[in-house]
Amino acid sequence: MTTGVKADPGRRRRVLGGAVCGLVAACAGLAVAELASAAVRPEASPVTAVGGAVVDRTPVGVKEWAIREFGTADKLLLALGIVLALAAVAALAGVLAVRHLPAGIALAGCFGLVGAAAALSRPGATWHDALPSLGGGLAAAGVLYVLVSVLTRPRPVGAPPGGAWSLDRRGFGRLVGAALVASAGIGYAGRRLGAYGSAGATASRADLVLPEPAVPAPPVPPGAQLPVPGISPFITPNGDFYRVDTALVVPRVDADTWRLRIHGEGVSNPLELGFRELLARPLVEHDITLCCVSNEVGGPYAGNARWLGVRLADLLREAGVRPPSRGGPADQLVARSVDGMTIGTPVETVMDGRDALLAVGMNGEPLPFAHGFPVRMVVPGLYGYVSACKWLTELRLTTFAAYDAYWVRRSWAQQGPVKTQSRIDTPRPSAEPAEGRVAVAGVAWAQHRGIARVEVRVDAGPWQEARLGAADGNDTWREWVWEWEATAGPHTLEVRATDGTGAVQTGVRTGTVPDGATGWHSVPVRVRPGPGRKA
Ligand SMILES: Nc1nc2c(c(=O)[nH]1)N[C@H]1C(S)=C(S)[C@@H](COP(=O)(O)O)O[C@H]1N2
Numbered sequence: 001m002t003t004g005v006k007a008d009p010g011r012r013r014r015v016l017g018g019a020v021c022g023l024v025a026a027c028a029g030l031a032v033a034e035l036a037s038a039a040v041r042p043e044a045s046p047v048t049a050v051g052g053a054v055v056d057r058t059p060v061g062v063k064e065w066a067i068r069e070f071g072t073a074d075k076l077l078l079a080l081g082i083v084l085a086l087a088a089v090a091a092l093a094g095v096l097a098v099r100h101l102p103a104g105i106a107l108a109g110c111f112g113l114v115g116a117a118a119a120l121s122r123p124g125a126t127w128h129d130a131l132p133s134l135g136g137g138l139a140a141a142g143v144l145y146v147l148v149s150v151l152t153r154p155r156p157v158g159a160p161p162g163g164a165w166s167l168d169r170r171g172f173g174r175l176v177g178a179a180l181v182a183s184a185g186i187g188y189a190g191r192r193l194g195a196y197g198s199a200g201a202t203a204s205r206a207d208l209v210l211p212e213p214a215v216p217a218p219p220v221p222p223g224a225q226l227p228v229p230g231i232s233p234f235i236t237p238n239g240d241f242y243r244v245d246t247a248l249v250v251p252r253v254d255a256d257t258w259r260l261r262i263h264g265e266g267v268s269n270p271l272e273l274g275f276r277e278l279l280a281r282p283l284v285e286h287d288i289t290l291c292c293v294s295n296e297v298g299g300p301y302a303g304n305a306r307w308l309g310v311r312l313a314d315l316l317r318e319a320g321v322r323p324p325s326r327g328g329p330a331d332q333l334v335a336r337s338v339d340g341m342t343i344g345t346p347v348e349t350v351m352d353g354r355d356a357l358l359a360v361g362m363n364g365e366p367l368p369f370a371h372g373f374p375v376r377m378v379v380p381g382l383y384g385y386v387s388a389c390k391w392l393t394e395l396r397l398t399t400f401a402a403y404d405a406y407w408v409r410r411s412w413a414q415q416g417p418v419k420t421q422s423r424i425d426t427p428r429p430s431a432e433p434a435e436g437r438v439a440v441a442g443v444a445w446a447q448h449r450g451i452a453r454v455e456v457r458v459d460a461g462p463w464q465e466a467r468l469g470a471a472d473g474n475d476t477w478r479e480w481v482w483e484w485e486a487t488a489g490p491h492t493l494e495v496r497a498t499d500g501t502g503a504v505q506t507g508v509r510t511g512t513v514p515d516g517a518t519g520w521h522s523v524p525v526r527v528r529p530g531p532g533r534k535a
């Protein structure tokens with residue numbers, strides 16, 4: 001034959017066939033790893049473990065960008081990215097294996113090792129956590145070996161091109177199909193086993209009946225919720241409450257086996273208690289607005305809920321803790337969650353009389369798993385990253401000088417008091433309301449200081465005072481509305497709030513890092529001319 005290299009049909013077949021072998025082997029490996037991680041623990045799954053390692057090592061700028069651009073979908077996108085990267089390497093391993101079987105198989109196996117290393121590096125990992133990745137790597141290597149061996153089996157001498165080859169191809173196709181079906185079955189079994197593994201936690205939440213609070217919160221004042229279409233609901237329903245955390249799988253903690261340890265510097269009476277013991281204490285109910293330091297001006301990461309919990313200061317006092325102002329040696333309370341997150345809060349703030357809570361209830365139901373079941377912290381007036389540890393399991397007293405918590409090691413400030421913010425909920429940016437009366441409305445927050453005034457201005461004109469909704473204490477946001485006589489054309493609306501101390505929200509624009517964004521929320525709108533008017 002005189003065909004050149006370009007026309008070599010065998011080459012295309014080897015490359016394509018090899019890629020298919022690699023991808024199928026990766027599916028098998030992932031399925032086996034998922035099944036094994038369901039048996040070990042969900043965090044040991046290679047995709048989750050590698051994802052968690054990536055999250056922890058992602059520079060703060062990239063993380064802020066991802067939160068801004070993708071919001072809560074950032075986790076899904078990360079998992080997708082990892083799977084795509086895995087697919088690319090798998091295809092490469094397959095092509096390599098067709099040329100040189102041991103090299104391809106070694107590459108597949110290496111991937112298992114990477115997963116195992118990531119899993120071992122995760123908080124709370126034991127050597128068991130390496131097993132899913134190692135098992136998956138072995139399975140992938142095995143499937144790759146079989147598939148590539150069949151694909152590259154030499155054609156018997158003298159066999160006519162076509163006949164025997166196509167038979168071989170059919171056999172190969174069948175093998176690929178069988179491997180995919182088996183992978184799907186194993187993956188499905190892993191899912192079922194995973195649900196079974198968290199059944200105890202699910203039941204412990206479903207069966208939980210929250211005790212009545214010893215100190216109930218007064219009803220939300222009727223005027224707190226303004227009747228303006230498009231404004232945030234005064235109480236954020238649990239299902240709509242924003243979620244910010246590093247957990248790629250939501251920890252499902254069994255309340256019946258949950259323990260909390262309180263120990264560290266200046267703790268004369270270390271405590272350890274279970275969930276029932278916590279619930280046996282007097283519970284208080286309190287409305288608190290929680291917000292995230294990563295919230296951009298005008299952003300969505302704030303929510304208001306009615307929390308039920310134990311006053312943290314009482315527990316600390318019982319443990320013998322004194323705040324620094326009373327001579328206590330520890331100025332930092334480090335909360336640790338089951339997923340290894342650490343969050344450092346000033347002891348002074350927690351013990352200054354505000355309703356800092358170990359919360360068990362949110363809007364009348366047990367905490368949702370995504371919001372920290374069975375127990376989380378909530379401290380009015382502090383950003384979540386320095387106060388609101390979810391899936392809490394340990395409270396350690398130390399100093400800010402001696403210890404930096406998770407976010408502080410990643411460019412965020414040690415101290416994170418909430419900055420006064422106000423947000424225009426309606427009209428939405430680029431809305432086109434009709435000329436005439438337009439309700440401009442939203443929420444403003446300055447937790448623990450309260451909101452005293454909200455003002456709106458149009459096109460940098462004079463500030464106009466908005467009408468405030470009724471205040472529900474100082475720890476929640478406050479709704480506001482301003483009736484605007486809108487004239488046709490493009491306009492810019494801006495809002496600013498004044499807190500309970502009389503301090504006016506600064507107009508200086510800063511980013512979220514290191515201790516929260518500042519600046520006035522500004523919304524561009526284009527007002528449509530009314531009927532019978534010219535544009
Ligand atoms: N265990 C754990 N707790 C956590 C976090 C986390 O990543 N892990 N994120 C904190 C941050 S930054 C915020 S703003 C709040 C958000 O709480 P939510 O998800 O219930 O709204 O949780 C805090 N508690």
Ligand SMILES: [Mo]
Pocket residue numbers: 244291292293294383384385
């Ligand atoms: Mo946050």
